[in-house]
Amino acid sequence: MHGHISSPATFIKTFIILLILMAVTVLVATKDLGWLNTPIAMAIAICKTAFVVLFFMGLKYSSRLSQVWAGVGLLFFIILIGLTIPDYLTRHDLPGWSE
């Protein structure tokens, strides 16, 4: 992190990629791909986030500690949803849970 200054070229490239991904996600939404709709939209969003985090926020060049903490945030968000959703998936007799 010390001394590392990303060049404007990196930012411009990142920006263009983000705009392209944005166009892709809208274009994909015009087609009905069945159960794939949600995973594809989320995959593109995760991809965009990765570009923002790694280059705009410079996590790629940050200290190991910052990288670990960013990972911890992601991990505990996964724990939050990962331990809650199984409850709902195994609650078959709950009215309204038919989808």
Added chain:
Amino acid sequence: MSAVAEPKTEKNYLNVDYSIKSWLTTLDHKRIGILYLVAITIFFMVGGFMALLIRTELATPQGDLLSSDQYNRAFTMHGVVLIFFFLLPSTPAVLGNFLLPIMIGARDVAFPKLNLASWYAFMIGGTLGVISLVLGGIDTGWTFYAPYSSNFSNTPVVWAIAGAFVAGFGNIATAVNFIVTIHKMRAPGLTWFRLPLFVWAQYATAVIGVLGTPVIAITIFLVAFERLTGMGIFDPARGGDPILMQHLFWFYSHPAVYIMILPAMGVTSEMIAAASQKRVFGYEFVAFSSLAIAIIGFLVWGHHLFVSGQSVFAGLVFSVLTFIVAIPSAIKTFNWVATMYKGNLQMNTPMFWAVAFLGLFLIGGLTGLFLSSLATDIHLHDTYFVVAHFHYIMVGGAIIGFIGGLHFWWPKITGRMYPESWGKAGAIMVFTGFSLTFLPQFVLGQLGMPRRYHTYPEEFQILHVLSTGGAYLLGFAMTTIIVYLAWSAKYGKPAPPNPWKAKGLEWETPSPPPTENFTYKVVVTEPAYNYHKDSGGHH
């Protein structure tokens, strides 16, 4: 002992400036710790008064002192005030603020202004909580379960929620501050495995604070949002799911129990090492068990939902995970006992508190295993067994650890010794009063007495009267402690820098410490608790 002859000559953090303004605008972590201590003592007395109201009502089977509605408000405000405005900030914000930078040889925390801001956030949150009390108190239980709290209760719920929400910002600010401070501000030579175990415990606590607090913030925000707008995110009548509220609530609130108990465990490690004049047995295991508790503590919240309509499968998973969290707690307990074994035991006041902590925490932890068993919990859920269990953890563990730590470091904080015989008497009275209050409640719960009722069948009266008597003894003991500690802060015997012959950077600087903590550049060259070299203490 030249300090007796000329107590005023040395400048320290207390006598550097006496004005009120200098206190309310201070950026000194030690003074901010004192600000927290004063504030939470007031909340402690409010919450303690509520406890005595509850216990007085329960002395007779009839509802004669309080109506059912007043009783609901009394136990809710007891919980809200003591959890959000006393226990959560107690050991981290008072002892942690005061000691953490000194223990790691730093001049201050990483972000002093943020530290002061956290106290103001806490005070604003506390004031909002007091407003809800003045408006009559709320009756939802401290858990704010929806949809009762959002669409049905006729009490000022939003004020209490706003109070807990804003105070949460204070907790997050303190946690961020401690994490960065421990990572970045350690003195040269002070590696992670040379840190006092109190610092490890504070780090684990801060991790929980950072990861959990935002989730309860959004949960109670949605409850307030639902109450204000009339939509139904958690209201089944409008399609919402109340169990989701409980999931989100306990994702924070179960780890929050570890926010309360982990720092008290850190205090206990320090007190036992000093009073045994020995390095803590299995230092690395005790250190890592703090982190293990912090992480595993996030995987067990569903045990609060065993009878709430959660699926049986999820209940099973959470039950098994809950058993696992007992392992690091047991590691700590065994290692503390092993530390005392063949130690040069000093039966001083801190040791009395440490032993009280050990015994009560053991009972609290083991009864937790009863409750984490699915089938047993069906019988015990929402009975006095649960009430007794979590009071053993939160009072017998967290509060006793906090008060013990207050005694241990009181000479450092105030520069004065408290009367030793009063200190021991206080510990004995608290232990006796506490046990008398809560041991009968295990029996009551197992006999089927549900929590949160203000009347009960006559055959339960003898156990309830014992419990009420214990509560009065506990109240008397706490009052005594507050009085003699306050007295000793002004009139106590001046304290030497290291009254317990303990190891640790905080004992190498004067009592009370100077504003910049150390008058010399700190460089650490030895491991923590390096007692064996000169087991009779140094100097």
Added chain:
Amino acid sequence: MSTETQEHDPLLAHQFEDVEQQTDSYVLGMWVFLVTEVLFFGGMILAFILYRNMYFPAFAEAHQKLDWRLGGVNTIVLLTSSFTMAMAVWASQKRDYGKQLMFLTITVLCALAFLVIKYFEYSAKFEHHLVPGTNFHFDGQNQNGVQLFFGLYFALTGLHGFHVLVGVLVIGVLMFRVWKLRKQEQDYVPTELVGLYWHFVDIVWIFLYPMLYLLGGVHI
């Protein structure tokens, strides 16, 4: 960046030993704070995932009530602001305070444009009685699900909008500071920290846009 550390460096706060320790501390503190923000929005995103599965037809219907074009314009606006924010950090590191102020100005203008568009979207929802509460009105059997969708829509975008508003204020203060001290050597860290916060606000929207606007399908 200067690596030498003087005893009385005016850019060094008293509690730190050197500039490196100070920079590391501030950046780490910001990342830890952003972790709390992830979990703050995470709780609501969990609610959205669960209710979308419980009320799938209702959510599909409710998606259509949002204008994907306005949301798309707002996405472009925020991505642009993130880009100019990154450029502002770069300018600050290069000590080109004129350029830094220009980039920050564009960032603030984008943020304000975002809020104006959001305002128009919100007022349309009020007119169509799609705001949860007593005023809510929706014909058909999916009433509960649609109301839940809009409850979460307003909670999510409202809190995100609040973060944008806070961002505008913080960037405004930063611009004033940079302008006031434009003749001196300045620490780039405040800009870096504001930048990290701002990029996070952008990331939240990167998820909210497909979740709220696109998942029901788009008809051009």
